[in-house]
Amino acid sequence: MVDVRYREYKILLRADKFFAASQFQAFWEIAASIAEKNKVKVTTNKDGFHRLVREVLFYDTPNFDLYRNAFILRKRTFYEDGWPRNDHELTVKFRHTDLEKAAAADMSPRIIHGLTKIKFKEELLPLKDQLGGMRSLYSHNCVLTSPNIVLNQGLENIAQVFPPMANIDIHPQSSIHLVNNVAVEEIQVNAGSFDFGHGLAANATVAIWRNRASETSLIGEFAFQAKFKSYDAVHVKAKERADHFYRAVQMNAPDWVALGTTKTAMVYGIGNSGPQLEE
Template structure:
């Protein structure tokens, strides 16, 4: 059986996250989030998918700050790696431990699995290997899959100094070793962009046989000028082994995802991801595997 250099078996996909990237124009108030949620509920009802509304759907949206780090020539992103930090805010103040997410995202499942994203840190971390469904790049009514091999941990779990150094980055994430060019390289904010994420939990979709997916809707905009970048509706299912998910449930999840695309066609932004929008902030079009 294939494994990593230390003999650990390769990680396997245990999440399906289905995303719809949305034009930001409609999201001028929290009511637009709830209006979209009503469409989701109607589509679910039409297909016999259960929906349990989240009590937080009637509360204020959550606010999170997100930044991406990369070399000046976007070497991480151009090689299918993504590095970001996320901070949650409550009543205007940061709360909790900032979360670091390091991921390798690629359309080839085996390639994504083979990259060892485990960090060399003394603290705790979590690995999540996801199949991410996105609409086709140029038309509504289908889907494509990206495989996202993620590692996440609290910033307090890293004790190395000089966190902006590529040398430090490679020490923490050995998977990046081949990308390092010199000892004095730095990573910096991608396009000097700080993203404010406004997120509202909508509820849970029940596809039967224990396949339940939390769903939410969010808007990404830049801090400062508050330029709206992109919206997103997403739902996520967790399972132990994808082979164990019943065929009927697989078909229902796919049917719901495709039907919802048709029901919200005017809202959709095709051919983009949230991360890509940040990398395009200054008009640069980096190469990507997305």
Template sequence: MKLHPSITNREFKLLIKPQGLDRRSQIEKLSQQILNFCHKNKVEFFHLDNATTGLRNIYFWDTPGEHFRQNNIILRVRESRQNVWVDDFCEVTLKCRTHDLEDSFKFDPKPKKKIKARLRLKEEILRGDGLGTKRLIYSNNAILDAVPLDNIFERTHASLTEFFPTLKKILIDKKTPIRIVGGSTNKILEACLPLGNLQFGAGVQAHCDIAIWMKSVGEPIVGELAFSYRVNDENREAIKAHKRADKFFKNLQIELKDWLEIGSTKTALVYGKPE
């Protein structure tokens, strides 16, 4: 297998059934099963026993007619939390996520020149229609860090294009309102716990974590087990390691079949539409 020269990250994702995910004992049980699976398959897993769980609010912006979604565009906000307290700054991500690499690659998510952003073109590997299968989607991202929470943007399409000029290509009225998908009560509380690092070969070490999405504490709606790694000039040609990661992902589905939830992505659950 040969990776496209523009890909910067590979991210493998499995949706996990929500039942009991707000109990630490369940997460420890899942983590131990993954650890045993790694030992059996001779994949090094540097397990983290005392990792700290991070909390954040997550929500998405779109027009009432979901024009962004119709154009494969996602506008996401993440607010960090310390216990009950929300940080004064947030992370804003604009991405184009499609099944076609070229379509995603052609999208320019960069904000206006004065705004700093991290750019990522991700190959996302999801479970296919059956156990032990995979399908690919591609996500072209611009990630803005430390955006003042009270100054993200006004509630119109015109104000948003001042951040992201590429959105002018969506031909809608400038006064079209932008609002939180599903309403302000549709914000997600995410708990994210790092589980450890997976070693697939020289230069290919993946961070593994589990994210739990809740409407509020004690109400899990879905979990996501994910592992991901950066792709750079040093490891891009490490074909054997990339193939090993793919094989691990397929076999892990069979190992965790009783844990898996049917579906595509967490974002699709928020919109109520497949991705």
């Protein structure tokens, strides 16, 4: 079975907290203080509050069949000095609460144009209805970086590249469109890192997602991700310290935390009840 190589802890943040650029640093200072109180070493990056801007687009069938079947199809465009880079990032995810089902999905693309990375990670999310808890989703990802990414084709074309999508019980020529016609502007800072000891360290980000059309903020996120060679090799005490810190952030900054959704679910739910997916 494919081994988990990443653990990514995510806490969604209330959009109304990001009323100014200074709020990225304001939250980071709160998180850093909580870390220090819990014996977690904190490093703030020299350029940690330089804001990176990306456009994020989700694609799916009109009935959200990909999302309903635990797939996410996302395109990111990175900007430098206001101009888009030539290369785009296409991410295809299969996410499931069952480790074995997530690991079994073969996310290797059959046609490769550009740089390809396969990532299998455990995503840690708060409980849906209360602070201080955590739950796991296992995410099997393929990330393609290429200047030639076309997504306004049928599901059949996408499934030729990613065969697991062919198992979705819909017509193979079902069309793929931009989800809810929403273009997300993602503003992110790579604020710093946390060291949990015993060789376990995690890079941390703070971000806000905005609807470009309406210029309204959708949701924020605090995340930190650790990478390792083997899940079994992660030291028990380091893992416990990371888990404890994750819970402590929720409990000690409750006025920042947004429960009951994810960034992707927020986009899918705009203007309608949204599909139901275990997230």
